[in-house]
Amino acid sequence: MEFQAVKYSVLILLLCLSPTNTAVAQSTLTRQQYEADFDYLWQNISEDYAYFDKKATDWKRVREIYRPRIRSVNTNGDFIQFIEAVLEELYDFHTHLNTNTASSPRLVPSGADLWAEWRGSVAVITEVRPGSRAEEAGLRAGMQVLSLNGVTVDEATSRRLGRSLTRVDQAARNWALRALLAGRHNESRRIEVLADHTRRRVLLEDQLSNRQPNSDSLLEFRRLAGAIGYIRIHNSLGNTELIKEFDEALAALRTTRGLILDLRDTPSGGNTTVARGIMGRFISREMPYQKHSIPAEERLYGTTRSWLELVSPRGQFTYTARVVVLVSHWTGSMGEGIAVGMNGIKRATIVGTRMAGLVGATSQITLPHTRIGVNFPTEKLFHVNGTPREDFIPGVYIDLLKRRSALAKDLVFDTGLTILGRRANHDR
Numbered sequence: 221m222e223f224q225a226v227k228y229s230v231l232i233l234l235l236c237l238s239p240t241n242t243a244v245a246q247s248t249l250t251r252q253q254y255e256a257d258f259d260y261l262w263q264n265i266s267e268d269y270a271y272f273d274k275k276a277t278d279w280k281r282v283r284e285i286y287r288p289r290i291r292s293v294n295t296n297g298d299f300i301q302f303i304e305a306v307l308e309e310l311y312d313f314h315t316h317l318n319t320n321t322a323s324s325p326r327l328v329p330s331g332a333d334l335w336a337e338w339r340g341s342v343a344v345i346t347e348v349r350p351g352s353r354a355e356e357a358g359l360r361a362g363m364q365v366l367s368l369n370g371v372t373v374d375e376a377t378s379r380r381l382g383r384s385l386t387r388v389d390q391a392a393r394n395w396a397l398r399a400l401l402a403g404r405h406n407e408s409r410r411i412e413v414l415a416d417h418t419r420r421r422v423l424l425e426d427q428l429s430n431r432q433p434n435s436d437s438l439l440e441f442r443r444l445a446g447a448i449g450y451i452r453i454h455n456s457l458g459n460t461e462l463i464k465e466f467d468e469a470l471a472a473l474r475t476t477r478g479l480i481l482d483l484r485d486t487p488s489g490g491n492t493t494v495a496r497g498i499m500g501r502f503i504s505r506e507m508p509y510q511k512h513s514i515p516a517e518e519r520l521y522g523t524t525r526s527w528l529e530l531v532s533p534r535g536q537f538t539y540t541a542r543v544v545v546l547v548s549h550w551t552g553s554m555g556e557g558i559a560v561g562m563n564g565i566k567r568a569t570i571v572g573t574r575m576a577g578l579v580g581a582t583s584q585i586t587l588p589h590t591r592i593g594v595n596f597p598t599e600k601l602f603h604v605n606g607t608p609r610e611d612f613i614p615g616v617y618i619d620l621l622k623r624r625s626a627l628a629k630d631l632v633f634d635t636g637l638t639i640l641g642r643r644a645n646h647d648r
Contacts, residue, residue, distance in 0.1 A: 249589055254290050254299055257587040261303065261594060262287075265310075268516045270580045270597045275310060276392060281384040282309045296590055297321050303592065309382035310596075311395035314553075314578045318593035322406040325399055329576045330455075330487040332402040333424075335549040336365060337394045343373045345413070347549050347573055347620055350484075350630075357422045361620040364414040368400050369407075376400050438462045441469035444480075446641050449473030452482035457490020457554045463497035470501055470539055478640040479539065481568070482546045484632070487576065489553025492529070498558060500534035502543060502567040507531060509561035510609070511602035512581065528604065531561065544636040547572035547614060557601070560612050564604040570614040571636040577610040 262283050272279065286306050293299050300321050307315050313328045326332065333352030336345045343365040348355045368376045380396035403409045409424040438456040443449060451469050456462045473479060481498075499509060508528035517525045545568045547559050556575045562568035580597025587594065601609040616639060618632055 248295055249299075251290060251293070253589040254293050255287065257299070257589050257592070258287060258290060258303070258306070260587055261306070261585070264585050264594075265596060267519075268583070268596075268598045269310070269315075270515045270600050271310075271312065273515070274391075274579075275312075276385045276387045276389040277309050277311075277382065278384045278386050279309075282306060282382075285383050296592075299590055300324070300592065303594070307594070307596075308380075308399075309384050311382065311389075311392045312579065312597070313395070313398075313576070314580060314582060315596040316594075318584070318595065320405065323404050325404050326402040328398050328402050329550050329552050329578075332398060332487075334359065334398075334401040336397050336401055338377075338390065338397060341374075343377070343397055344621070349550055353424050354422075357424060358420075359411070359413065359422060360415070362415070365397075365401070365411065366414055366419065367410075367412040369410050373397070373400075438465050439469060441473060443473065443476065444637065447475070447477045448637065448640055449476035449479040450482065451479065452485065453555075454485050455488050457486050457494050457558075458488065459490075460493055460497075462494050466498055467501070467535055470535070474537065474539070476541060478542045478544070480544050480546060480633075480636055480640060481562075482633070483551045483555045483559055484546055484548040484572070485550060486555030487550045487552040489555065489578070491554060492557070495554050495558050495561065496531045497534065499531045499561050499565065499567075502539055502562070503531065503533050503565055504538045505533065507565045508604050509564050510557060511604055511606065513600045513602070514598065515600060516598065531565065542640060543568040544640045545570050546632050546636050547575050548632065549573055549576055552576035553578045556609060556612070559614075560603050560609050563612070563615070569616060569636075569639060570612075571616040571618070571639065572614050572632045573618055573620060574613060579608075579610045 266279055286302070289302065293302050300317065300319065301323065303317060304324060307317070316327060333349040333354040334345055335347040336343055345359060345361055345363045345365060347361055348359050365373045367373055377393055377396045377400065380400055381392055385392060401409070401411070411422045411424065413420050413422065437454060438459060438461060439451055439453050441449065441451045451466070451473070453462070507530065509531045510529050511526060512529060513524065513526035517523060543562065545559050545562050547555070547570060551559060551572070552575070556578065559570050559575065563570050580601055581599040582595040583598040584593050584595050586592070603609060603612060616635060618635060620631065
């Protein structure tokens with residue numbers, strides 16, 4: 221089959237945007253039409269999905285398992301739930317539909333308020349989203365998750381794993397745990413945790429209240445003590461109006477001796493136009509900021525296709541003072557790209573936890589009969605040094621389980637401010 225380069229001419233880098241929150245009308249197509257849509261989906265992912273080499277998924281087995289189940293699909297709503305189950309075999313939060321039903325799983329990280337991981341046989345909360353119902357309910361990093369909706373966390377995780385996996389995969393177990401904690405649009409979550417040797421049950425009836433202060437704006441900025449500037453990007457990296465607002469903020473902070481760029485509220489990703497618009501304010505010459513590759517071409521022809529993407533200087537002035545970028549598990553997709561890019565162009569110290577770890581750049585296909593859009597990674601993304609973007613660890617890494625002071629309200633911010641203040645004073 222001839223490689224269709226045009227397929228990648230418009231790559232969607234809104235890697236974790238929330239899908240439309242309305243269910244597709246319950247119209248009915250023929251079984252043959254649903255089968256055709258499934259076949260189209262399966263074939264496109266088979267040819268173009270970029271991360272099969274990192275998965276325990278047997279994609280051929282997925283077809284064997286799921287295609288016979290189409291006989292139970294009667295409406296488009298049924299089909300959405302069916303396709304959601306198919307895509308979960310990839311355990312990839314970057315792969316999702318552009319629509320949902322009332323019972324659809326919430327996207328991670330944009331729809332999540334808890335981040336957790338398996339540490340040995342224990343499921344541990346590693347971060348709680350500020351301003352969320354989970355935080356209001358008293359859930360904290362370090363708590364052990366015991367059960368979810370009355371099912372032990374180990375059993376619930378096993379049930380959520382795909383049926384096609386060829387081996388036990390820690391990444392798949394972590395994916396399942398986070399998906400379970402995020403829940404579904406129409407469900408309350410009953411979470412039992414262990415904290416300080418005490419069991420505690422928490423009921424989260426309302427899914428999320430993640431609205432940050434001033435989150436109706438694209439960003440917020442201010443001057444801090446010590447002539448330090450602060451810019452917090454809200455979940456707006458896909459809005460090109462952010463470029464203008466960022467320029468205005470930077471102009472107001474031009475005389476500061478250092479800058480904190482806070483990317484901890486960017487779970488839904490964005491686009492490279494905005495990312496390059498931001499990064500271009502910190503350099504005086506053109507520089508590479510990330511590497512791309514397309515595995516599909518290598519699979520088809522045995523030839524590697526990869527390239528470095530460049531960022532160019534822009535704006536009326538270059539901000540030359542020191543920069544600290546703050547990140548968390550709610551730094552997703554293009555937010556991750558900016559953090560890794562600022563590290564790659566050597567213009568910032570990255571401070572925080574691991575980020576969302578969303579893989580690749582996605583393309584969208586539209587299923588021919590149901591017209592459902594499906595986003596999945598077709599390109600791999602790397603730091604300019606060649607390491608996978610999703611493996612990036614901040615230069616100043618903060619494990620919230622090892623925080624020294626329970627009184628520190630925002631350890632990431634405090635650490636970044638301390639580092640920047642110390643370096644800014646050194647430069648005086």
